[in-house]
Amino acid sequence: MNNDIERVLFSQEDIQEACRRLGAQISRDYEGKKPVVVGVLKGAILFMVDLIKEMDIMTEVDFLDVSSYHGGVASTGSITLNREIETDISGRHVIIVEDIIDTGLTLQYMLNYLNAHHVASAKVCTLLDKPEGRKVTAKADYVGFNVPNEFVVGYGLDYQEFYRNLPYVGVLKPDVYSE
Numbered sequence: 001m002n003n004d005i006e007r008v009l010f011s012q013e014d015i016q017e018a019c020r021r022l023g024a025q026i027s028r029d030y031e032g033k034k035p036v037v038v039g040v041l042k043g044a045i046l047f048m049v050d051l052i053k054e055m056d057i058m059t060e061v062d063f064l065d066v067s068s069y070h071g072g073v074a075s076t077g078s079i080t081l082n083r084e085i086e087t088d089i090s091g092r093h094v095i096i097v098e099d100i101i102d103t104g105l106t107l108q109y110m111l112n113y114l115n116a117h118h119v120a121s122a123k124v125c126t127l128l129d130k131p132e133g134r135k136v137t138a139k140a141d142y143v144g145f146n147v148p149n150e151f152v153v154g155y156g157l158d159y160q161e162f163y164r165n166l167p168y169v170g171v172l173k174p175d176v177y178s179e
């Protein structure tokens, strides 16, 4: 698995440090507010687990499952909703946790979803932001790292459902997906 990685972008330590920084920032911003933290399956699983441990506030946790890459290296452009949020989020402060914002299509879909559910506020925390990938305007409120316009895997991010369990984020060798 590690042999398929061209180069490591962010080590386990880099990611841990980003989780501490973002967790502290969110804790300050949401002091006394009891937000609902919503992880976007499946990509956000590892980041969600590490991030919430760094949040020193009362918070609920839930998940939303949307997908559009279906294992490939490019967005299909159509978002499938596989699982809804179970918590009643109307009137609540919601923080979406994402692994990456690339084209922005998933984030745009999720913000529409939250608006339709009449949340009090919606903010987005993403581990990775790929600004050059954007097809629609989309902006995260909390960002771990910017990444170049290359396909990255690891720490939740997959190629054909694999590599999610790598403890770091790296660039996948192009010959792995062009074979």
Ligand SMILES: O=P(O)(O)OC[C@H]1O[C@H](OP(=O)(O)OP(=O)(O)O)[C@H](O)[C@@H]1O
Pocket: 040, 041, 042, 043, 044, 066, 067, 068, 069, 070, 071, 075, 098, 099, 100, 101, 102, 103, 104, 105, 106, 107, 158
């Ligand atoms: O900004 P975008 O271009 O929309 O890309 C970002 C989204 O794509 C990935 O999900 P994916 O559809 O691969 O599902 P997964 O999380 O189950 O892998 C990733 O986890 C984000 O949710």
Ligand code: HPA
Pocket: 069, 100, 102, 150, 151, 152, 153, 157, 158, 159
């Ligand atoms: O670069 C990426 N890697 C893995 N999954 C993704 N989903 C959007 N962009 C990416």
Ligand SMILES: [Mg+2]
Pocket: 043, 069, 070, 071, 157, 158
């Ligand atoms: Mg994926």
